Amino acid sequence: MRYALFLGCTIPARQMNYEQSARTVAKALGIDLVDVDFGCCGFPIEPVDEVKALSMAAVNLKKGKEKGLDIVTLCSACGEMLTKAEEVLEKDEAMGKSVNGVLGKQVGTEYKGEKPRVVHFARMLYEDIGREKIRALVKRPLQGLKIATHPGCHYVRPSSLSGGFDDPEFPHSLDELVEATGAEAVDYMGKEDCCGGSILAVREDVSKAMTRKKLEALSGKVDAMVLICPFCGIMYDRYQKLMADELEKEYNVPVLYYPQLLGLALGIDPEKLGFDVNSVRVDGVLEKVGV
């Protein structure tokens, strides 16, 4: 299976553990991730300039279509932005005209309704690879590991864009992917809550309080949190560390990207899964799974 890999801005610069583990795991599963000269999806500037944001998304969609491959995104916001652009540009004629105005003038191109399939990495594993195949490839079952998943917002919402994939209120696909590794996915209140990352630049205090809420609920109750979006990762992992220092309070909730967890289950050397980038120490998790 081949996919065009959409990395976005945050992952290749700031969350290389996600990229490294995703590429390693994909290889082990026989998935070919092709690097394409994509650029920013547009999401970060949507609040101040939706036309420019959709224009960026449109160019990326054209690039994916040209390659003839489905686009697989690691970042949930990138995935949502690209999917939304496909819908908005199909339905909103006035917006389509504005976008093509920008594209014609700035990059000499035109969006002609190119709609490659855009799919999140986790959804690709869930739908295209399947849990059965994953289970069959597990060499080191993660039995006894208690995991709290954090599906994040844009992986499943708005549901109008994801064509009925998963439940927007009670998402379960990530839990099922976790269970395919042999680990236990625990249920908890507020699983669907937002990390607060998108308002970090506007109101840091509110953003951090949103992050803290979940950490406080999970501290001491699980072996790790598992997530699939770099914004969520920065909040729950890096900001957990920063807040622990500020508040002189340890939460001790290790935060793993799903491919890091899956990589452990597939028997991959942890050094190839980028654990050294994680801010909160993961030694406890590694010890528990016996590596």
Next chain:
Amino acid sequence: MVPIDAVVDISKSDARFLRRLAAEMGASDLSKCFQCGVCVASCPVREIEAEFNPRRIMKLAKLGLKDIVLGSDFIWLCSMCFMCHERCPQDVRPPEVMTVLRNIAAKEGIAPPNLMKLVEVLSENGRVYPLDDFTMDERQDRDLPEVESKPGFVMKIAGAGK
């Protein structure tokens, strides 16, 4: 900024602002809002910052009270989690309304400087986080492939209208 609990002067309704909202609203539709408050009850920001009230923002915008709506910090506080979008019985799509309001505010020059700066950063670097030599070295050490460090189309689109 007008306090969130202040009595507002409805006669200050701005017809031009209302026309602009109607023109830019896309799939969302403010006129359908019947003020049930499901958005407020679903809001994770509201749980932390009690003054953030999406229902009130919807109503003030619907009334055409441009200065209060655009001049309030609150339109920038929505975290775009889309929970209200899922639950709104009238398909108002509050997050999309927020984006329209934010875009109008930005055009009037009253967006948070941090967010405005991102457009500039993208026009200069093509990336939110630059792939500098230091980062490229680390990528190499991790056997990560080379990626386009400064996507030209992003720089050109971000720089439009300069």
